[in-house]
Amino acid sequence: MITIRRISQDDLLYPQQCSLRETVLLNPIGLDIPKFKAMFPGVEERFEHFVAVFKHPSGERVIGTASLLPNYPESGIGKLMQMAVDLQRQGEGLGTRLVVAVEQRAFGELGLRELFCHARDTAYGFYQSLGWEFDSDVFMEAGIPHRKMVFCNSLPEE
Numbered sequence: 001m002i003t004i005r006r007i008s009q010d011d012l013l014y015p016q017q018c019s020l021r022e023t024v025l026l027n028p029i030g031l032d033i034p035k036f037k038a039m040f041p042g043v044e045e046r047f048e049h050f051v052a053v054f055k056h057p058s059g060e061r062v063i064g065t066a067s068l069l070p071n072y073p074e075s076g077i078g079k080l081m082q083m084a085v086d087l088q089r090q091g092e093g094l095g096t097r098l099v100v101a102v103e104q105r106a107f108g109e110l111g112l113r114e115l116f117c118h119a120r121d122t123a124y125g126f127y128q129s130l131g132w133e134f135d136s137d138v139f140m141e142a143g144i145p146h147r148k149m150v151f152c153n154s155l156p157e158e
């Protein structure tokens with residue numbers, strides 16, 4: 001069974017989450033967690049991390065992750081970052097479940113009005129399939145073409 005969970009940096013699963021980010025996202029572009037922290041000072045400490053956890057007989061395994069930076073760059077807005085699914089488990093809907101969990105947290109619990117991300121060119125279709133929309137032209141980040149994509153809370157305010 002696979003569950004989606006929100007974890008802090010103190011969680012026993014956090015090292016696995018970092019390892020997955022390095023394997024899927026960071027190492028292929030010459031980065032690792034220390035370099036990521038240097039690129040985005042103070043961000044790691046402010047993240048809310050979401051993980052997809054597979055209950056393996058030998059222990060729990062993190063097979064997907066996404067991180068939410070709430071109230072960034074201003075109150076009411078959040079940034080989705082470090083979205084990664086284990087290479088062997090992509091295309092099974094885990095990325096979708098993770099983004100839905102982030103959206104529920106951001107809009108339902110934190111009361112944010114907008115989420116955005118810097119989407120890699122290879123992932124545009126993924127975010128589009130979830131209703132996210134382009135909000136910028138192509139720009140380079142970490143040597144890769146990206147576009148800003150956004151998703152707004154469409155629920156009426158109480």
Ligand SMILES: CC(C)(COP(=O)(O)OP(=O)(O)OC[C@H]1O[C@@H](n2cnc3c(N)ncnc32)[C@H](O)[C@@H]1OP(=O)(O)O)[C@@H](O)C(=O)NCCC(=O)NCCS
Binds near residue numbers: 092119123124125
């Ligand atoms: C992008 C990523 C997070 C998607 O997670 P996933 O679990 O594979 O995605 P899902 O199975 O939930 O797919 C949801 C939908 O998006 C589509 N999709 C997934 N990845 C896609 C991609 N790279 N391009 C276009 N469409 C994609 C799927 O076909 C699916 O569409 P459907 O509902 O019509 O079948 C994952 O493939 C990944 O980790 N990729 C490498 C790292 C990366 O690029 N991260 C994003 C950085 S911005």
